[in-house]
Amino acid sequence: MQRFAYIGAGWWGMELAKNSLPLKDFIQIAGCCTLVDKEAAAFHAQFGGKRFPRYEDALADPEVDAVLLATPHSLHWTQIIDAAKAKKNVFVEKPLALTVETGQKAIKAVEDAHLTLGIGHNRRYSQVARKMKEMVESGAVGKVLHVEANYSSAGGMHYQPGMWRGKREECPGGGLAPMSLHVIDTLTWILGGITKLSGIAKRQAITKVELDDTAAALFELESGATGSLGCIFASAMNATLKLYGTKANIEARDNFKELIVTPVSPQEPVVRTRYEIDDTVQQELKAFAEACANHTKFPVRPNEALHNVAVMQAIMESSDKGSAWVNLPPRG
Numbered sequence: 502m503q504r505f506a507y508i509g510a511g512w513w514g515m516e517l518a519k520n521s522l523p524l525k526d527f528i529q530i531a532g533c534c535t536l537v538d539k540e541a542a543a544f545h546a547q548f549g550g551k552r553f554p555r556y557e558d559a560l561a562d563p564e565v566d567a568v569l570l571a572t573p574h575s576l577h578w579t580q581i582i583d584a585a586k587a588k589k590n591v592f593v594e595k596p597l598a599l600t601v602e603t604g605q606k607a608i609k610a611v612e613d614a615h616l617t618l619g620i621g622h623n624r625r626y627s628q629v630a631r632k633m634k635e636m637v638e639s640g641a642v643g644k645v646l647h648v649e650a651n652y653s654s655a656g657g658m659h660y661q662p663g664m665w666r667g668k669r670e671e672c673p674g675g676g677l678a679p680m681s682l683h684v685i686d687t688l689t690w691i692l693g694g695i696t697k698l699s700g701i702a703k704r705q706a707i708t709k710v711e712l713d714d715t716a717a718a719l720f721e722l723e724s725g726a727t728g729s730l731g732c733i734f735a736s737a738m739n740a741t742l743k744l745y746g747t748k749a750n751i752e753a754r755d756n757f758k759e760l761i762v763t764p765v766s767p768q769e770p771v772v773r774t775r776y777e778i779d780d781t782v783q784q785e786l787k788a789f790a791e792a793c794a795n796h797t798k799f800p801v802r803p804n805e806a807l808h809n810v811a812v813m814q815a816i817m818e819s820s821d822k823g824s825a826w827v828n829l830p831p832r833g
Contacts, residue, residue: 503529508534511537515544532550588616625687627776629757630687643749643765645744648688651732657712684730694808698721700820700827702820716732738756
């Protein structure tokens, strides 16, 4: 049984706690840390546990085994380092960090302390994503030539001045960190790392906050396959991932609830499969609790999460340079 403290009790902090409740054999909710009294009261009413006035109080509590960070993106790397110094395992929501340099420092701190680092790329636990990976590895798709990824929503249109999510420095490229890292992580988990890209990020529709609402990139993978990424933060919800192979195209649609397999041969039928259950957050929290208890590796490796940060950073670098091509280091 691992005792977790939830750092940040806003929307996603509450979601993490909610998804911990069915895991009573693995997780005990020790409490939360938030500066907002209303959030603390709502968390305690629903989940119990202590209120830690400061992050340092949660780290100092001997009854806390791990901290779960649902905090502003810019704080992640320093909070991970602080957790490592306090000998606490740490789970951080994506992104791991906002730059490769700070992400490397966070990873090193946890590794030097011989602790567990979990990173919240929950799409890997999707039945559709796992089936896609299985089909690629079995050869059912053939040689993958190209991939199209898109994660969009109208979320940015609802941000108000003063919200941390509405600040450009917290969300470079608008929806890249909160949304597109899901499909970036999933496609690189299935196909391997991105070696170079050309990107653009711009503001076209959002007016209330200084935030980009459109980001896009062309890229090449280690395998030689090409790809494109789209991320709109002021449009209808869309989360899709499509792989084009020499034997079949496979596509995740409807926020990874549907898998469409289109064989190259016209004699073979198109197959559509629905997966309605989404327990991906529960699965990743269980995996983190088990990794903490057993001193094993968390399924999302730190170098993989760092590569996702490198992709996001490279898109912004390319955009700043007029969409010049940017080379990325090997994912490792």
